[in-house]
Amino acid sequence: MSFYNVPTITKLVNLSLSNGVFPTHWKQAIVGPLFKKSGLELQLANYRPVSNLSFPSKLIEKDALYRLNIHFDTYNVLPKNQSAYRRNHSCETALLRFVNNLLDCMEKQEVTALIEIDLSAASDTVDHTILLGVFHSQYVVNGTVLAWVVSYLRPHSCRVSVNSTESKPRSLE
Numbered sequence: 001m002s003f004y005n006v007p008t009i010t011k012l013v014n015l016s017l018s019n020g021v022f023p024t025h026w027k028q029a030i031v032g033p034l035f036k037k038s039g040l041e042l043q044l045a046n047y048r049p050v051s052n053l054s055f056p057s058k059l060i061e062k063d064a065l066y067r068l069n070i071h072f073d074t075y076n077v078l079p080k081n082q083s084a085y086r087r088n089h090s091c092e093t094a095l096l097r098f099v100n101n102l103l104d105c106m107e108k109q110e111v112t113a114l115i116e117i118d119l120s121a122a123s124d125t126v127d128h129t130i131l132l133g134v135f136h137s138q139y140v141v142n143g144t145v146l147a148w149v150v151s152y153l154r155p156h157s158c159r160v161s162v163n164s165t166e167s168k169p170r171s172l173e
Helices: 006-019 055-075 091-107 128-137 143-153
Strands: 028-035 047-052 157-162
Touching: 006 055, 006 143, 055 143, 128 143
Parallel strands: 028 157
Antiparallel strands: 028 047
16 A cells, blocks of 8 residues: 655645646556456456556545546536536436426426436547637637646546556556
């Protein structure tokens, strides 16, 4: 178990955010296999890859999210119905809003349609140039904060770890 010095980590997180740079070594994921069902260890289809980032990486992500949410709330720029990554907004509140809207439509005898989309891996397919443009133009994110987001998004790498054997780092660009 690693021991982290809290004042040192705090200083590193604050330096990263104030300088607009996410440290490259914190963006390297270690990918390992995870069993889906016990007893079927010999079947490759029974494994799924799991990416793990370092503890400091997760801390800085949480702190940046916290600070961005304060900014978004201050400027009131997020869509009313956006539930992800917001305090007092969750899957449950989104579901309650949906059910309430559905019941309202039923009372008014209106036709209702539902389209479901699995967006669990959507962030892997977002064009970063477009995302950064939206952050700047619609969410009033600029300067050092925008530089930090750019640094956070590029470049990432990973290593594969199975038992005690690790691969060489590979870029995810």
